[in-house]
Amino acid sequence: MTQDVCQDSCAHKETVAQVVSRMPAIDKLYDLAELFKMLGDSTRVRILSALSFGELCVCDLSEALSMGQTAVSHQLRLLRGARLVRSRREGKNVYYALDDDHVTQIFTKGFEHIDE
Amino acid sequence: MTQDVCQDSCAHKETVAQVVSRMPAIDKLYDLAELFKMLGDSTRVRILSALSFGELCVCDLSEALSMGQTAVSHQLRLLRGARLVRSRREGKNVYYALDDDHVTQIFTKGFEHIDE
């Protein structure tokens, strides 16, 4: 079985070594990928976009997205686990809100790329 | 089959209507989710991170990530399709580079969230 990597004659060992040393820790890159994975679903993006205007209960979100309540709940659970949203109970309703404004900033940067 | 949405008594119709009207077009949110989906993979994140220091050939990337050439090539194809990287041939090698600096900016915002 071959190594499936380039031979010494191909790779620019110097450059590669420098890049590797300057790259963030791999754990951090994994965390970053995990964050984007959380943002990489249209339902979750729509939820976060809706919440950027203020807190909403599950019921509101379900109606705003025209989606079933369980689907929304499942996604909210994931978003809460990723600390992107926080929840607060008031009577029968549970209100969700963005946990901080980082998401909004990331969205803005994302739109900038799309609109290029 | 029930509607699986809240009844009129629950939803704050006013608020929901306002949120829906202020939300970006759904197509745009789909595009945004698509962008994050592209960033939501550790291999692609590592590739983009490596390229943030300058252009590299497939072989270099393969070595820098300690991954097989085909795996890297497949991901580069996707990244190119998403216009996140561009490629340039020089002899036997193909060099890849970030297509613009939006990715770097998005990464920065992402790290800010992680480091909170």
Added chain:
DNA sequence: CTTATAAATGAACAGGTGTTCATATGTTTC
């Protein structure tokens, strides 16, 4: 033209993900 190397491509396979359905939990009202 033949050989060697870098990169790309397609098929196949395993693992992960989002929705739905059924059901449970929590809260209010009667």
Added chain:
DNA sequence: GAAACATATGAACACCTGTTCATTTATAAG
């Protein structure tokens, strides 16, 4: 306590995604 409503949860299912293997294309050198 029972009924009604909002939300959460677990199982099942179909779909998507990333890697590997085998092969092909592209370029350079002998």
